[in-house]
Amino acid sequence: MIAALTLLTGSFSVKDASINARISISETFVFVAVLLFGTPAGTIMVLLEALIVIFWMSPIGRPFHRLVFNLAAPAIALWIAATVFFLFPGIEPYSLHSTPLADLILPLTAFTGLYFLLNSWLVAIAVGLETQQSAMVIWWTRFTWLSVNYFSGASVAALIVTYMRELAPSALLIIVPLLVVSYLTFRTAMGRVEDSNKHLSELNRLYLSTIETLAMAIDAKDQITHGHIRRVQGYAVGLARHIGVTDDKLIKAIEAAALLHDMGKLAVPEYILNKPGKLTGLEFEKMKLHASVGADILSAIDFPYPVVPIVRHHHENWDGTGYPTGIKGTDIPIGARILSVVDCFDALTSDRPYRPRLADDEALRILFERRGKMYDPLVVDTFARVHTIIAPEVGVDLPTGALDEITSSIQTRETTSLPPIEDIAAGTDAIITLYELARALAHQPNLIETGDVISKHLRRLVPFAFVVLYQYDDATDELIARHASGDLAGLTRALRIPLGQRLSGWVAANRQAILNSDPTLDLGDLARAFSPRLRSCLSCPVLLGEEQLVGVLTLYSCQSEGFTEDHRRIVEAVARQSAQAFKSAIEFSFQ
Known part of the structure; x- marks a missing residue:
């Protein structure tokens, strides 16, 4: 029985x-x-x-x-x-x-x-x-x-x-009803708990999605480190688990803080964020504000896990020489210690306008040099051991679409916007201009005349004050200004930019356009010599096929944020269309 x-x-x-x-x-x-x-x-x-x-x-x-x-x-x-x-x-x-x-x-x-x-x-x-x-x-x-x-x-x-x-069978008349009532009560209670957990899980998913959207919009402001936060998030969460962090709330805090740790960059001028060279003392002081400003902004949000301390202290050093408060050792939250190491590693292994990316071994060597000074020795040792294991977790992209609209709105100015790109492609003027450009380039073997044709047709679609067409010289690994149109044309003749340096050099090294950056980061004092002063630039790689670098096409404007996302798409289309003609003109002119 x-x-x-x-x-x-x-x-x-x-x-x-x-x-x-x-x-x-x-x-x-x-x-x-x-x-x-x-x-x-x-x-x-x-x-x-x-x-x-x-x-x-x-x-x-x-x-x-x-x-x-x-x-x-x-x-x-x-x-x-x-x-x-x-x-x-x-x-x-x-x-x-x-x-x-x-x-x-x-x-x-x-x-x-x-x-x-x-x-x-x-x-x-x-x-x-x-x-x-x-x-x-x-x-x-x-x-x-x-x-x-x-x-x-x-x-x-x-x-x-x-x-x-x-x-006895008669005893079952007493026992069975009690068990049935117990089972039904238990099942009902479990059902309510499960429904509540599903609701909380859905809220948490929506909450994190909102954080990710905000973080991607902030990330878009810093064009030089675009995509940085998502890579850092993957490294940070993976490293935390390997170190032994098991508290689910702390894992979620690290996950959110990794996305939001650069929130304070909203208070940093873009010319500092995108500067290709070493920051001045004053510029560095402004950059240092982003940790405390970001934490202050996030303090207004009632996070269910400790996000704010991680964001505030992710630039503290193990020996107490960091910022903003100068705390040291284990007084620094473990999430901040993890974030500081992976943040540095991703920065070292990513391209910058002032240098190409470092190999993983070189980046790890730098981390070990700073071990015990800037970074927690345990975190550095663990990361060195497992970074190849957690690396495949990095690179999971957020859904595009709405995010693309948000991030592009940060980089463009609505008051100078063109119609959507579909309308441009369908517009009569654009079609005629691009068609005429193709025909004109077919009959211009001379480099000077090729540059004139490109700038002439480009001006019909994109407003700019000055344009430079750089050739990539693979023998010296430099960009050489081969054609310029504007008042500074004579001053930029034979200007050389090493690959990976300045804005145009970074664009060449990364095969990626830069929109509305500071022209002084590219031309230096020449940008200030232009009257009125050049205030924004749009730089686009000239590629033959998918990867063969021919040069860089850079436009400069006297307007702050003078170019839109649609302008970028047009310049990219012109660069693709002009690549073969530009390459042929170079070969013809220097044969």
């Missing part, structure tokens, strides 16, 4: 999606079996219950090691707890000797508590290892409330064996 009831109640289990497990209400008859017949009988009942849950309720898709664990863990827990139970003086199976209920209370409480602790902790540890979360957090949040199920089952079992030595 007990075995049948165990099998029956074991089949009515409730799934806890948070730990991917099923919980049944059959503990009552497990306790009955132990009280009546001893430890072996109770262990057999637990195995029967586990078999029902495993093979009847979810027989497909479970790894063998998990099946073994699900069978062994509850059986071992019950065997140990029942053995301890029968060590109490005067406690024997009821089939051999009846124990008064008053004498049973303390031993049964100890038995139930030990069984619950062993069983729940074994499962919590297994789930923690599988999900890389803290077993203590899992146990406290997911299992402590299940103790009610254990103790209520033990109480009912004590009443059954004390007052109903044999489970």
Whole structure:
């Protein structure tokens, strides 16, 4: 009878999606079996219950090691707890000797508590290892409330064996309704908890999506480090887990802080962010403000995890020489220590206008030079060991579309905007101009005349004050100004820019356009000599095919943010159309 009831109640289990497990209400008859017949009988009942849950309720898709664990863990827990139970003086199976209920209370409480602790902790540890979360957090949040199920089952079992030595059919009229009510109550409560967890999960997903959108918009302001925050996020979260961070809230804080750590760049002028050379003392002081300003901005948001301290202190140094507060050692939040290392590594291994990217080995060498001075030695050592493992996690892009609209709106000025690019492509003027350019280039082998044709047709579609067409010289790895149109044409003749330096050199090295940057970063004092002063520039690589670099086409404007995203697309189209003609003109002129 007990075995049948165990099998029956074991089949009515409730799934806890948070730990991917099923919980049944059959503990009552497990306790009955132990009280009546001893430890072996109770262990057999637990195995029967586990078999029902495993093979009847979810027989497909479970790894063998998990099946073994699900069978062994509850059986071992019950065997140990029942053995301890029968060590109490005067406690024997009821089939051999009846124990008064008053004498049973303390031993049964100890038995139930030990069984619950062993069983729940074994499962919590297994789930923690599988999900890389803290077993203590899992146990406290997911299992402590299940103790009610254990103790209520033990109480009912004590009443059954004390007052109903044999489970007569008439006794089922009392027991079954109680179990049905218990099961339905349990199932309803679990359903509400699951619905609440789903709602919280959805809110968290939307919350993080909002953060990501904001972060990408901020990232777009700094064109030189575009995409930096998403790479840093991947490194930071992966490194945190390898270091041993298991607190889910701290992981989420690091995940959000990695996206938002450059929030304070909103307060830094763009000419500083995009400057290709070393910052002056005053410029560096302005740049240093971004850590505290970003933290102050984020302080207005009631984050459910400690994001603000990580953002505020991600430029602190291990020896106390960092900013903004100068704290040192373990006083720096672990999230900030992790973020500072991966932030530096990504910066070193990314192209900059003033230098090409460094190899991973060279970047790691620099990190080790700063180990114990700027960076936590443990964080540096762990990162050096696992960076190749966590690197594949980097590069997961956010969805485009709406984000592209947001980021492009930061870089462009609506007051000078053109119609959408689809309208431009369909516009008669644009079609005619591009067609005429193609025809004109076909008959201009001379480099000077080719440059004149390009600038003449380009001016019809894009307003600019000055334009320079640079040739890439692979022998010297430099850009050479071969044609210029405007008042500074004579001054820029034969201007040379090493690949990777200044704005045009960075564009050439990265095959990526730059929009509305400061012309002084490209031309230096020449930009100030122009009257009125040049205030923005648009630089685009001239590529033959996908990768062959022919040169760079750079336009300069006297207007602040004088170019739009549509202007960039037009210049890119002209550069593609002109690449072969420009290459042929160079070969003709210098043959």
